[in-house]
Amino acid sequence: MSNNRVTQLKVAKNEKEQTVEPEMEAPYDGCPAIDENIDLDSSDYYLNRELSYFQFNLRVLDQARNPQHPIMERLTFLLIFSSNLDEFYEIRVSGLKKQLEGGRQRPGPDGKYPHEVLAELHEQTHIALQEQYRILNEELLPALAEQNIAFLHRHEWNEKLRNWAQTYFHNEVLPVISPLGLDPAHPFPRLVNKSLNFILSLEGKDAFGRESGLAIVPAPRALPRLIKVPAHIMPDGDNFVFLSSVIHAHVEEFFPGMQVKECHQFRVTRNSDLEMTNVEVEDVASALQGELHLRRYGAAVKLEVGAGCPEQLTNFLLQRFNLSEAELFRLDGPVNLQRLMALQGMIHRPDLQFPPFSPGLPSALEEGNCIFTAVKKEDQLLLHPYQSFLPVIDWVKQAARDPGVISIKQTLYRTNESSELVEALSEAARKGKEVTVVIELRARFDEEENIQFASILQEAGAVVVYGVMGYKTHAKMLLIVRREQGQLKRYAHLGTGNYHRKNSLVYTDYGLLTCDDVLCSDVHKVFQQITGMGKKISPELIMHAPFRLRKGIIQLIQQEKEAALAGKSARIVAKVNSLTHQAVIRELYCASQSGVKIDLIVRGICCLKPGVPGVSDNIRVVSTIGRFLEHSRVYYFENAENQLYCSSADWMERNLDSRIEVAFPILKKKWSQRILAEMELHLQDTVQSWELQPDGQYFKTQALDGSDTNQEGVQMILLNSLSTHATVPRS
Missing domain, CATH: 3.30.1840.10 (Polyphosphate kinase middle domain)
Structure with a gap:
């Protein structure tokens, strides 16, 4: 391995002091409650993280019972439940056990101690596994035998x-x-x-x-x-x-x-x-x-x-x-x-099985078109898997072969086996382009494959860095520098999900292709911070963790609160995989008390209690589980200058405080309006959504007339509107 071609970040004890803005690590003071008699830090207002995850996995298991799903898909959901449960025990339960063994028991925001949580989890797991095998033996195997x-x-x-x-x-x-x-x-x-x-x-x-x-x-x-x-x-x-x-x-x-x-x-x-x-x-x-x-x-x-x-x-x-x-x-x-x-x-x-479908493709990004030309004309927005991930791969391939391209930078967290992206980046490096790839070796359960990809890229001549020790590089960014008419022009792809073609067929994620000068300059600054040793950057549009993202989200929530107190219409809509960050939850409670309407689409863990009188009356939480894994993170703030952000970050401690993440605004109004409309589908869905109750239980969302078939599920609507399949039956 050539030292002058490979950047290995060597870790010193004082690395965090060199890279983290001290002022961004200041303790969170918390907003004052509107009602001074309410203590927003009370454990009464928080759900347990681990038990909330278990509720999510039970919603996955519920899909195996759904007679509207094809029988092979029901079996798949049953097996996903097993896979999720294994990983949950391998990581989260083992972490609780280590707290016990190390004598470091501390209650969470919900007031439960690790030994209490473990006892509840084991009890619920026994019940869930009994139900899982009942579904297998009494429903799925007989139904398969009939086929x-x-x-x-x-x-x-x-x-x-x-x-x-x-x-x-x-x-x-x-x-x-x-x-x-x-x-x-x-x-x-x-x-x-x-x-x-x-x-x-x-x-x-x-x-x-x-x-x-x-x-x-x-x-x-x-x-x-x-x-x-x-x-x-x-x-x-x-x-x-x-x-x-x-x-x-x-x-x-x-x-x-x-x-x-x-x-x-x-x-x-x-x-x-x-x-x-x-x-x-x-x-x-x-x-x-x-x-x-x-x-x-x-x-x-x-x-x-x-x-x-x-x-x-x-x-x-x-x-x-x-x-x-x-x-x-x-x-x-x-x-x-x-x-x-x-x-x-x-x-x-x-x-x-589910009927097959062909992902849609904007005409500007169809095969054979110059993606640089399409993006230069206007920003392009993709929603996978309803729209194809191939333009992203094709863009890197075009960049590798374009004589005008002089530099490519990309983050890789998870990517598929024999990745076309790795091949394209390697080709670009062999052609003499400056290729820098930030590979997160610690992407859980993909570590070995990522090490192999790093070796392939290094052998091709790419500069490979492994991010910053102590902070996983979870941001999804691609930056291309191209010489056009004697001047350098930057292009960027920013996404909510991984550069993984196979995952893009089952994970819902947004991807933005842009050449906006300010946004691309921000992406460049973030790359410089990851690969270099500079102390401070000041992006104009991007909010990035662990420096500005948490503070930025809290400021945007507070801005909605102030608007509501001034008598204006105020609304927050957020779609994330998980919501656990106590500071963010507290701010949402304050905003709810101030009259802000808050709609949260949280697929998995949610530690916030909605519908608590005097605390979260104005907050609703729904979870969508269905054919595709809802993975995109989107934040909407009605009174913000840039109303809508997409991001790689959930509202969790690890994402906002100890990972390298980015949240990027959707500047083109038609795209931000489209994303907001797509989030509204989740909030209106009566087929594959569950609504969180104050006690932590989830109830299947029903239409006002009590039916659950009067409206297509959100995923089916998007299939019909964004893909190019011939016909897809209703769920």
């Missing part, structure tokens, strides 16, 4: 299938599995996070005279968990068996001469949060690679076992993993349920 898609348990195998399964076991499974008897010479193995394993109770002695009574059989991760039965064995329909069933049926072959008394599958979930310190790390990539290995073997946080596993064996496992009875979950089905995601690629049944 000739069957998952065959061992008691359903006929002789022909048993013979095939035995051959499959001998050819594909037996050669790669290493059973582990437990005795003083074979201690309990170090099992990988979320891997499928079996615990066995044995009777008899082996060839060495050992009689331990217990054994572990780990299922190699390379083996498919779902196996399709060949058509010549079962010609009717699509038939599948689980790897766990194949192993269970032949497990005695691992222990010849011994009798298997019990055999039960289990799976342990571990702490997967990386713990790189900010001090004395000279090479972020090398340090991170070391941490990635440890992630597979972090402290256990959740144990899942088959429903029939006896208490003797579960107690043994709990002891080995240092877990309590509350952290044990008995499942009526496969313990590694999300591996069923593989089904999507194993069958071709478009009739059982």
